[in-house]
Amino acid sequence: MTKKILYVRSGPYKVNLSGYNLQELGLGKAFCNLGYDVDILYYSDKNDVQLIKTQKNTLRILWSKGIKLFRSGIYPTILKRKFLDQYDYVFISEYSQLMAVLLNRLHDNVYVYNGPYYNLFKLKFIEPLYDKLFVKFLNKSSKKIFCKTAMAESYLKNKGFTNTKTVGTGIDLDSYKNTHSIDEITRKLLNKMRGNKNILYVGSIIPRKNVELIIKSFVNYREKNSDSKSNLIIIGKGSKKYTTHCKSLIPKELESSVLWVEYLNNSQLKYVYDEADIFMLPSKQEIFGMVLLEAMYFGKPVIASLSAGSDILIEDGNNGYIINDENVDNWSKKIEELLENDNLRESIGEKAHNTIIEKFTWDKIVLKMEKEFRE
Structure with missing residues (x-):
């Protein structure tokens, strides 16, 4: 029975x-x-x-x-x-x-x-x-x-x-094996991502997720690399007050390089992961961080804080990076290291993918x- x-x-x-x-x-x-x-x-x-x-x-x-x-x-x-x-x-x-x-x-x-x-x-x-x-x-x-x-x-x-x-x-691999048509919102986002280096964040726009650190790090990187063709993609929604605060951190000249999308159907995310180059998750607290599983499965190097999920998924420097502070320069330097080194991104991403397939x-x-x- x-x-x-x-x-x-x-x-x-x-x-x-x-x-x-x-x-x-x-x-x-x-x-x-x-x-x-x-x-x-x-x-x-x-x-x-x-x-x-x-x-x-x-x-x-x-x-x-x-x-x-x-x-x-x-x-x-x-x-x-x-x-x-x-x-x-x-x-x-x-x-x-x-x-x-x-x-x-x-x-x-x-x-x-x-x-x-x-x-x-x-x-x-x-x-x-x-x-x-x-x-x-x-x-x-x-x-x-x-x-x-x-x-x-x-x-x-x-x-x-x-x-x-x-x-x-x-991670539920069936969610990514099925083919779904690309909707209009996703298509517009992908058109802006193509031809650029892309830093991705997916999750709620809340203080616990430390979204402002992602923005500050991206701005710091771009100020030091003014000729960089790079975007920051933020997918998620939160309170109007915190979202407004986060957007206020972006200089006017970089506003077109920060792409905000409040919501994407889960079936659409795989197309966005495919176009991303690195993934960031500097959360102050997490239950696990399912987006870490997703990003690593898609072979993306992850830069994360030391929190639940990253503690058992990431071997620092091997299949991703853990930065255990909120020093913007440290996060910005890691962005630069990855975006400027194609071979490093590929190596870290491959190990990240294998970690998920073999264990998670x-x-x-x-x-x-x-x-x-x-x-």
């Missing part, structure tokens, strides 16, 4: 299936490839079931009405033993969500998949209370707490968790998880 997995993304926020490379779908497809049937629960304003096409076995999305409580999502419709008993294994995202506690009380094989290494979801005064009430229970009751990064595992160990294992996060596809990640099932 085919074994079944339920994955509950407990956050009470509706996701856009076409807007980004959702981790749960990649993980679900990989488990299907191993012979499991998988259901993924996402928050919604109505209950519905959606079948996702896979090469083998069944992958479904259970759109479920949820209750928002202190930034946690609770899903009453699945909190029944009769419903949960159809699953051999239950996954829950994040130890800090109340569903982790509730599911562990109702099912014997619950696995937590934890990303943050800082208080992302809870109000500050709730976190210590939640930890005091539930950490011992979750550590004892959960079959295993899988961690996306070494930073996440260290964070949980400091809280008292011992039943942890760092497995990483994977979802097929590789779920093998680590399935090993814990057997043990």
Whole structure:
């Protein structure tokens, strides 16, 4: 009989299936490839079931009405033993969500998949209370707490968790193998990129992502290399106040060299990665940084801060670069080093691609998880 997995993304926020490379779908497809049937629960304003096409076995999305409580999502419709008993294994995202506690009380094989290494979801005064009430229970009751990064595992160990294992996060290669027509917004962007050296950033325009450091570094590089044919491409959106601040850092003479795109469908990003030369991610905090996986898969040298994701993906100077400060000159010099040396870019990019293929596809990640099932 085919074994079944339920994955509950407990956050009470509706996701856009076409807007980004959702981790749960990649993980679900990989488990299907191993012979499991998988259901993924996402928050919604109505209950519905959606079948996702896979090469083998069944992958479904259970759109479920949820209750928002202190930034946690609770899903009453699945909190029944009769419903949960159809699953051999239950996954829950994040130890800090109340569903982790509730599911562990109702099912014997619950696995937590934890990303943050800082208080992302809870109000500050709730976190210590939640930890005091539930950490011992979750550590004892959960079959295993899988961690996306070494930073996440260290964070949980400091809280008292011992039943942890760092497995990483994977990339869904199917998203990039399918051919999609290039839409008009993407076409216009690609026309501006072609014939130039291109620095790329993809992500939210928020202070935590440190977008202003990207802009300052690009401006510094261009001021020292005035004849450079180079663009900075920023794909993402954020608050009007922070976006306006970031744009104010660009001198008038460089405004045409900074290309802003608020949104691209995930299917369009591969065309942009193809035209990019380097990728930057100087985040102050990350859960993982899926864009690092994407950029490295497409063979792009990455310049990143030391944060979750880069800590297990990048070997500094080998398959990418980690700069553990916010010194604009240091970031600018690394941009110059890469843009002015085609052979170096190619070598670093090739090693980056190989790292992802060899260690960080979802097929590789779920093998680590399935090993814990057997043990």
